[in-house]
Amino acid sequence: MxxxxxxxxxxxxxxxxxxxxxxxxxxxxxxxxxxxxxxxxxxxxxxxxxxxxxxxxxxxxxxxxxxxxxxxxxxxxxxxxxxxxxxxxxxxxxxxxxxxxxxxxxxxxxxxxxxxxxxxxxxxxxxxxxxxxxxxxxxxxxxxxxxxxxxxxxxxxxxxxxxxxxxxxxxxxxxxxxxxxxxxxxxxxxxxxxxxxVEGHSAFVYARDRGVFEPAADVGQEVVSGQLAGRIHFPDLPTREPETLHFESSGLVACRRVPSLADRGDCLFKLMTDLDVGADRALHA
The missing domain is CATH 3.40.630.10 (Zn peptidases)
Incomplete structure (x- = not known):
């Protein structure tokens, strides 16, 4: 609306x-x-x-x-x-x-x-x-x-x-x-x-291939760079190892994908970090 x-x-x-x-x-x-x-x-x-x-x-x-x-x-x-x-x-x-x-x-x-x-x-x-x-x-x-x-x-x-x-x-x-x-x-x-x-592209985790998404973090959780974000499983290729995904940056999980089935390019997570109000004011002065 x-x-x-x-x-x-x-x-x-x-x-x-x-x-x-x-x-x-x-x-x-x-x-x-x-x-x-x-x-x-x-x-x-x-x-x-x-x-x-x-x-x-x-x-x-x-x-x-x-x-x-x-x-x-x-x-x-x-x-x-x-x-x-x-x-x-x-x-x-x-x-x-x-x-x-x-x-x-x-x-x-x-x-x-x-x-x-x-x-x-x-x-x-x-x-x-x-x-x-x-x-x-x-x-x-x-x-x-x-x-x-x-x-x-x-x-x-x-x-x-x-x-x-x-x-x-x-x-x-x-x-x-x-x-x-x-x-x-x-x-x-x-x-x-x-x-x-939101600190640019590194704040996002995207699916790189089609499969079943297993999340390892939830909305509102604080995570750190390198932490496990989740896995993509491939039920149509049972011998293929799951793809492991990690957070590229630290922050609070703002959103998480809901459906388990994910396609290439789907957003899985977005992170936010605290705003430095002083630096933000200086940037826009």
Whole structure:
């Protein structure tokens, strides 16, 4: 779901209308890639398009590229704040977290870190998308349009996390009240968040061949470089030794693959490390 907040707009609702509590323009999209959501998949059944990897899209392209283009060309320019509520889908289980891209200026970066603290996820991280996503995501497109963008990862594994749902509701209310949109909403104070970052490609473990994935670590676990990450077994080749995988760097396991069957290139793990706030400020000064 994407929530986009735009400039002040007069409201036509009366005092008895719940909409009377909303100030400014608020766009809510329960399902941006509706065909994929209806099919319970990350990619669209219409064209196998992964919307989160197709921004800025193409007005004359595939259906998913057209959705990305419409969002990028029409919706995002109307917003000055975008909140994109994600989970790990079918393939990944994520620690409850919120993330932002690095700000392009010191001021923008500090505003983004403030959004993370305001949302109040247990884990918050800064990532430019290296290792997955890059400039193809809604957050990157929103940033190009001049909007602040906050993304969440709230569970996954094709299940509904009640903790993730609660965090989405309370965190979003805090953000919307802070922005002057839900002026009279009662909100809970944000819990402290652990600020982290993703250190490039070495933070990821990918499957190098098709087989059955046996994990050796779990979500939220602290691991060290060289530690066993898991094995890939090959049931169709019983004489072949399992492939052993190790973590290339140290950190906290942010997500882990859920299905046992993995194909070449599937993400098995992603790690995060604590953000050095002082060094981060100096980098964006």
């Amino acid at each position: 994407i929530v986009a907040v735009g400039p002040d707009r007069p409201l036509q609702s009366g005092p008895g209308d719940p909409g009377h509590q909303v100030s400014r323009r608020l766009l809510i999209l329960p399902a941006l890639n509706a065909p994929a959501v209806a099919a319970g998949r990350r990619v669209s059944p219409l064209d196998e398009g992964n919307l989160n990897r197709l921004f800025p899209g193409d007005a004359t392209g595939s259906p998913t590229e057209m959705i990305a283009h419409y969002a990028c060309d029409i919706l995002l320019p109307m917003a000055d704040l975008v909140v994109d509520l994600h989970s790990g889908g079918r393939s990944l289980h994520y620690v409850a977290s919120a993330l932002v891209r690095p700000g392009r200026t010191c001021e923008e970066h500090e505003r983004l870190l403030r959004l993370l603290r305001l949302f109040g996820a247990p884990i918050s991280f800064v990532s430019d998308g290296t290792g997955g996503g890059g400039l193809t995501t809604p957050a990157a497109a929103a940033q190009e349009c001049g909007a602040l963008a906050l993304t969440t990862e709230l569970g996954g594994g094709a299940t509904l996390s009640l903790d993730g749902l609660s965090l989405a509701e309370t965190g979003l209310k805090r953000v919307l009240k802070d922005q002057g949109i839900l002026r009279n909403a009662a909100v809970e104070p944000a819990s402290p968040t652990r600020l982290m970052t």
